[in-house]
Amino acid sequence: MIAPSETWLKTWNEKRNLLACPNNLNDYFEETEVAGKEIDHLELGSVSIPTGEILVRDPLVYIRKDAEPYIIKVPTGEFPVTAAVVVPDDEDCARYAAVKVQFTAYDAVRFEEALIGTEDLVDFNEGEFFGFNVDAGLGCVLDSETLKHFCAFQDKFHSENPGKNLYDDYFAVLFAANYAENPIYQREAGDWINWKIPETDYHIPFFQSGFGDGTYPVYYGFDAAGNVCSLIIQFIDIELAYGEES
Structure with missing residues (x-):
């Protein structure tokens, strides 16, 4: 974990309200x-956070050894993960609006x-966000330690399966099996899994990214004492996407 520069931290403290x-x-x-919009809640199992250095990434595109975690550490352990789902209706399928x-x-x-400490804050203004990029329609929550194991798994898979695709030839079966076991708020190909990294006891939940590919903000929740109590990925601004125009 690379420490942010003093200049960056100064600007961050000046602009935190934004x-x-x-x-x-x-x-x-x-x-x-x-x-x-009717909202329901879907339990996605637990996520393993062994170091407290947390990341949010597209699991099929942006899993890289040099991925930097967010600068504020979180508690360590196994923690519950919940999706807030916009309930499907005659016009649309289930959409995961946020994951906590x-x-x-x-x-x-x-x-x-949540920031990693290298963002350009100088020209940052109210109403903007940095977020993380999604190019495969999925997000995941992981830790610096589980990232290492994920990268090792990824490297081993590609070395042992030349020409194979990690989603089509590995994860697709897991998503389909999870749909068969837990069909609520999933399409037939599957919209979430709680993946146990092979040869470890670590869990990483994968989940659909609301409206698909794009850039999505990640927020720390702070309690009344100023301590981190939650992390929320916002895939859909429900009020903006579905609310009536004023």
Whole structure:
């Protein structure tokens, strides 16, 4: 984990109020309706966080050894992961609006974007975000340690299966099997798995990214004492996407 420069930290502290989430993300996980859309909640199992250095990535495109974690560390252990789902209707399929990792028993009173410490904050303005990139329609939560094991698995797979595709020739079967076991809020090909990295006890949940490919913000939830209590990936701004125009 590379420490941010003093100049970057100074700018970050000056602009932290601009990194606040414009939505109350608690509503996504506590209410049954947001902006006129029915919301339900889907438990995705647990995520392994052995070091507290957390990352969010597209698991099929951006798993690289040099991927940097967010600068604020989180508690270590196994933590529950929940998706806030926009319930399907006659017009659309189920959409995962947000995914939350809950670290403590405390509720978040504010949400602030998670950063890795190299973002260009100088010209950053209110209403903008940095986020992470999705090019394969999926996101995942992992840790610096589980990233190493994922990369090792990825390298071994490609060395032992030349010309094979990691999704088509490995993960697709797992997604289809999970759909068969847990069909609610999934398409037949599968929309989530809780993957146990082979030859380890570490779990990494994979999940669909709301509206597909794009760039999505990740927020820390801070409790009343100022401690990190959760991490939320926002795939859909429900109020913006579905709310009535003023």
